Amino acid sequence: MPLDSVDLETAKAARGARLVVNAMVPSPWSEAAKGCFRVAGVSALVVHRGFDSAAIDAWTGVDNVPVLLHEREPTRTHWAAIVTAIDRMARGAGGPRLLPDAVPERARVMGLLHEIAGEEGIGWNARLAMIDAGLTGDGTQGFPPPVAKFLARRYGHASSDLSQVRERVAAQLTVIAEELVARGGRYFGGAHPNALDVYSATFLTPVAALLDDTNCPGVAPPFRAAFAAAHEAFVSLVPAALLEHRTRMFAEHLAWPIAL
DSSP states (O other): OOEEEOOHHHHHHOOSEEEEEESSSOOHHHHHHHHHHHHHTOOEEEEEEOSOOHHHHHHHSOSSSOEEEETTSOOBOSHHHHHHHHHHHHHHHTOOOSSOSSHHHHHHHHHHHHHHHSTTSHHHHHHHHHHHHHHHSSSSSSSOHHHHHHHHHHHTGGGOOHHHHHHHHHHHHHHHHHHHHHTTSSOTTTTSOOHHHHHHHHHTHHHHOOOOTTTSTTOOHHHHHHHHHHHHHHGGGSOHHHHHHHHHHHHHTSOSSOOO
């Protein structure tokens, strides 16, 4: 199903699913939301939020991404609400499911997704590493210092301990890899990928790949150094099974190279 990029006015006038995503860097939260639409076979209009975002933020009421708007339903900004909404759209259309119906399995998947995308999850910790490099380095690593300072206030860098963050990421990656092996090693969802497959693959981008024009054309150059900091901090912790799974997901189910 297509993810058609549109301008703000087109999105405001449209019905159905509209998704606001990061235009400058492959933020895992944005890329995972896009990936869920692709895997679920559900169409959406995509609006790209860049530096000049005042009009978009006024429309969504949120100064962040991703943001999902669907029909007259409330605006969704949290990864769990976005995944659940896309899964419900897929269920209504008879498409592939992102989440299990059975409550025990659904709870298992949502719990593991939290360790990837939630507060203090893999993505959160990778971002702390990018912030730390921008604040403590010479300006050539991590987020550009003004961005790093803004994000540090928003995401609590001052209270983080990067050595503990590294230990937490190692434990999280181990649990995710063990789950993949327990499910047969190809997909977390069995015969077809589910939300865990999408989130595992997209949230490994900051730690598994150095961004350039071959794997992510269009990424804003100042942010390449940010992702490089997360890569340096965590790539050695990623189990081979998860790297292989990520390659398979991008080759078979997600857009490659990564298209912002």
